[in-house]
Amino acid sequence: MSDKPLEEMLIGKVRHNLKTHLNIICGFSELIIEDLEDSGQISREMDQFASALAQINGFGSSITSSIEKFFDKESFSVGKIKDLLKEQSVRLSEDIEAKLVGIETLTKRVRVDASPSLLAIINEDLSRIENARKLLKENVNSLVHQDIESASDLVREGLISESDLEGLNTYNLFLRDDLEPSETKYPSRILVVDDNPSNLEFLKRKLSAVGHQAFLAESGEEAEALLESGRDIDLILLDILMPGVSGYEILSRNIDSFKTRNIPVLMVSSLGEQETVFRCLEKGAEDFVTKPINFVILSSRINSALERKHLLDREEKHRKAMQDEKERYEKLLLNILPQPIAMRMKAEEYLIADDVDECSIIFADIVGFTSLAEKMGAAQVVELLNQVFSHFDDECEKLGLEKIKTIGDNYMAACGVPTANPRHAELAVEMGFRMLDYVNSLGPVMGSKLAMRIGVHSGSVVAGVIGKKKFVFDLWGDAVNTAQRMESHGVAGRINISGDTAKLVSDRFEVVSLGLKEIKGKGLMETFFADRGC
Numbered sequence: 411m412s413d414k415p416l417e418e419m420l421i422g423k424v425r426h427n428l429k430t431h432l433n434i435i436c437g438f439s440e441l442i443i444e445d446l447e448d449s450g451q452i453s454r455e456m457d458q459f460a461s462a463l464a465q466i467n468g469f470g471s472s473i474t475s476s477i478e479k480f481f482d483k484e485s486f487s488v489g490k491i492k493d494l495l496k497e498q499s500v501r502l503s504e505d506i507e508a509k510l511v512g513i514e515t516l517t518k519r520v521r522v523d524a525s526p527s528l529l530a531i532i533n534e535d536l537s538r539i540e541n542a543r544k545l546l547k548e549n550v551n552s553l554v555h556q557d558i559e560s561a562s563d564l565v566r567e568g569l570i571s572e573s574d575l576e577g578l579n580t581y582n583l584f585l586r587d588d589l590e591p592s593e594t595k596y597p598s599r600i601l602v603v604d605d606n607p608s609n610l611e612f613l614k615r616k617l618s619a620v621g622h623q624a625f626l627a628e629s630g631e632e633a634e635a636l637l638e639s640g641r642d643i644d645l646i647l648l649d650i651l652m653p654g655v656s657g658y659e660i661l662s663r664n665i666d667s668f669k670t671r672n673i674p675v676l677m678v679s680s681l682g683e684q685e686t687v688f689r690c691l692e693k694g695a696e697d698f699v700t701k702p703i704n705f706v707i708l709s710s711r712i713n714s715a716l717e718r719k720h721l722l723d724r725e726e727k728h729r730k731a732m733q734d735e736k737e738r739y740e741k742l743l744l745n746i747l748p749q750p751i752a753m754r755m756k757a758e759e760y761l762i763a764d765d766v767d768e769c770s771i772i773f774a775d776i777v778g779f780t781s782l783a784e785k786m787g788a789a790q791v792v793e794l795l796n797q798v799f800s801h802f803d804d805e806c807e808k809l810g811l812e813k814i815k816t817i818g819d820n821y822m823a824a825c826g827v828p829t830a831n832p833r834h835a836e837l838a839v840e841m842g843f844r845m846l847d848y849v850n851s852l853g854p855v856m857g858s859k860l861a862m863r864i865g866v867h868s869g870s871v872v873a874g875v876i877g878k879k880k881f882v883f884d885l886w887g888d889a890v891n892t893a894q895r896m897e898s899h900g901v902a903g904r905i906n907i908s909g910d911t912a913k914l915v916s917d918r919f920e921v922v923s924l925g926l927k928e929i930k931g932k933g934l935m936e937t938f939f940a941d942r943g944c
């Protein structure tokens with residue numbers, strides 16, 4: 411072995427593979443305890459074997475620490491790797507020998523003392539622990555007693571695999587290129603929280619060099635004050651251990667706000683804070699970096715977090731646009747259709763036709779509008795009708811009437827449809843009076859005073875929606891025709907109502923009989939004027 415970076419990676423891979431055996435020992439000792447609990451074994455057996463397995467787990471954790479101690483990167487930094495590997499392996503072997511014996515003794519005791527039914531439950535996992543201990547011991551013995559001169563020797567002794575070596579060689583070639591943090595694709599405003607001024611200055615300069623703007627806070631209190639000030643922040647780099655308010659406290663108190671605003675939080679941790687890091691990730695932190703900070707790694711993690719933020723922001727923007735479009739559509743639908751009908755159409759009820767037993771229909775027509783329109787320009791005609799009919803729309807909404815449609819200068823509305831209303835006749839007549847009051851309040855148009863004929867009739871109709879594209883809510887039936895006849899046979903400035911309507915409103919309004927009149931298409935009918943009375 412002569413390539414220093416490759417040698418260091420090989421040592422790292424050996425360390426990883428040794429620890430893999432410990433992962434099995436520790437992991438499956440925990441799983442066996444869980445299986446014992448789930449199996450419902452009697453308490454005495456549970457206590458007896460859970461204690462032994464907990465000791466196995468403890469030995470495994472201790473050996474893991476020893477591997478990290480004797481095979482850490484610093485132990486191989488000075489001197490020839492092959493000499494240091496032998497030296498550190500001997501130290502490791504001496505340190506863990508008693509612990510490996512302890513694991514072997516405990517697994518044998520469990521096998522001897524366990525009842526057949528209990529052994530059937532734990533046998534497979536117990537075998538995994540025994541095999542992992544055996545392989546670990548063999549690996550360490552190979553490191554101690556065999557001459558390891560090259561990477562192929564590591565493969566020969568089973569300390570790494572051929573695929574491990576191939577992957578490391580490929581990665582080593584990649585690492586020969588100088589690694590420098592590249593300009594970010596997402597220039598952002600980053601809040602850096604750290605109680606060490608030197609760290610803050612270092613990160614500020616580094617972040618600025620790759621295109622970010624850094625805001626600095628030397629304490630948790632200062633960071634929260636900056637966040638509460640409304641400062642637009644895209645990402646937070648948050649030190650965990652700080653005097654006063656810790657990074658974990660800041661995260662806990664503000665995580666809901668961070669998530670709402672899609673602000674990723676990267677926690678900064680020293681190696682001894684792994685449990686805290688775990689809690690931070692559970693609480694909602696996006697990622698973590700360890701001190702001392704490698705800015706190439708930090709920059710990569712920042713860019714990954716910002717890319718996710720960018721995607722979330724874009725998704726949220728699209729979702730908002732879709733919601734705005736939905737609301738616009740619903741508002742448009744409600745402007746075209748009565749709300750109950752619009753809700754039914756939203757529920758994909760496309761054939762809407764209802765029998766309405768009781769309602770009142772009102773027609774209002776501007777007298778002499780055709781000749782008046784001939785004197786006006788197109789824009790003036792539209793402006794006048796828009797002014798008058800918009801006011802009528804407002805009055806309909808106040809009284810609970812439903813505007814049905816306009817035909818030229820004719821305005822049609824109804825009460826009691828699509829929502830039943832026992833006061834339908836009274837409200838329809840009141841609408842007529844409000845129409846007259848408004849028109850009378852207007853000044854002359856082209857030298858002429860506006861006047862309206864209004865007719866109201868009460869009865870039954872069929873109500874429904876017709877059309878696929880330019881759909882409309884409309885009414886059909888004899889009651890509609892009769893209401894229209896009341897208007898066309900009426901008098902300017904008065905409300906002409908049918909006998910059916912008169913019966914319903916006589917206790918609310920003064921009704922004056924006009925006697926029998928010949929009504930086109932209806933024959934003789936008694937009609938009435940409605941007055942407000944005294």
